[in-house]
Amino acid sequence: VDENAIKDHWALLQKAKKALEKNRFNDVRILENAEEAKKEVLSLIPAGATVGAGGSQTLKETGITDALGKDRTIVRHSPAMGLPERREVWKKAAACDFYLASPQAVTLDGKMFFMDKYGNRLAAVIFGPSRVVLVAGYNKIVRDEREAESRTRNVAAVKNAVRLGTKVPCVKTGECEDCSSSERICNVYLGLLKKPPATEYTVILINEELGY
Ligand code: SF4
Numbered sequence: 055v056d057e058n059a060i061k062d063h064w065a066l067l068q069k070a071k072k073a074l075e076k077n078r079f080n081d082v083r084i085l086e087n088a089e090e091a092k093k094e095v096l097s098l099i100p101a102g103a104t105v106g107a108g109g110s111q112t113l114k115e116t117g118i119t120d121a122l123g124k125d126r127t128i129v130r131h132s133p134a135m136g137l138p139e140r141r142e143v144w145k146k147a148a149a150c151d152f153y154l155a156s157p158q159a160v161t162l163d164g165k166m167f168f169m170d171k172y173g174n175r176l177a178a179v180i181f182g183p184s185r186v187v188l189v190a191g192y193n194k195i196v197r198d199e200r201e202a203e204s205r206t207r208n209v210a211a212v213k214n215a216v217r218l219g220t221k222v223p224c225v226k227t228g229e230c231e232d233c234s235s236s237e238r239i240c241n242v243y244l245g246l247l248k249k250p251p252a253t254e255y256t257v258i259l260i261n262e263e264l265g266y
Pocket residue numbers: 207208211212215222223224225229230231232233234235237238239240
């Protein structure tokens with residue numbers, strides 16, 4: 055492990071934290087690694103709470119959703135569910151005590167960006183749960199809004215499309231083709247530019263490469 059790189063990432067995370075705080079996201083925490091982040095989320099969300107969760111590689115890799123599932127109720131759809139059933143689950147997920155998700159990009163000027171196929175995850179991130187918990191590894195940090203959009207399309211979406219085995223052009227070309235495929239996974243784009251006043255957030259930034 056390159057100690058200097060770790061220090062550089064730490065400095066980037068500090069800068070993002072300060073900028074997020076300036077944009078009124080008043081609970082931003084930096085954790086050293088996935089294990090610490092998992093402990094932090096477990097101590098934040100009490101046993102018995104209801105927790106909505108979006109599909110997120112970061113939450114999977116950190117083991118956060120699995121650990122919470124032991125004594126909290128996790129509300130999320132399963133791949134076998136059809137759309138009518140998913141719609142019901144998504145409405146319940148957005149009405150939970152907590153909602154967990156991971157942004158595709160966090161900018162050094164304190165904004166967070168998300169891309170979604172259906173928009174259920176983004177709806178819950180804007181309004182509904184009592185507290186939204188957003189988790190991101192240092193690899194999600196970018197300079198500004200322009201880089202955020204590029205990262206969201208050309209890195210996060212492409213990797214997700216590959217993971218899901220979706221039949222979209224970026225899986226072959228390795229970059230976003232702004233496709234018209236019916237299987238397109240990038241239909242809704244959200245920017246949290248400043249904290250929406252009716253929603254509370256905890257942002258957990260992790261000094262490790264996690265998710266897409
Ligand atoms: S818009 Fe289409 S081509 Fe671009 S990343 Fe999304 S699925 Fe891939």
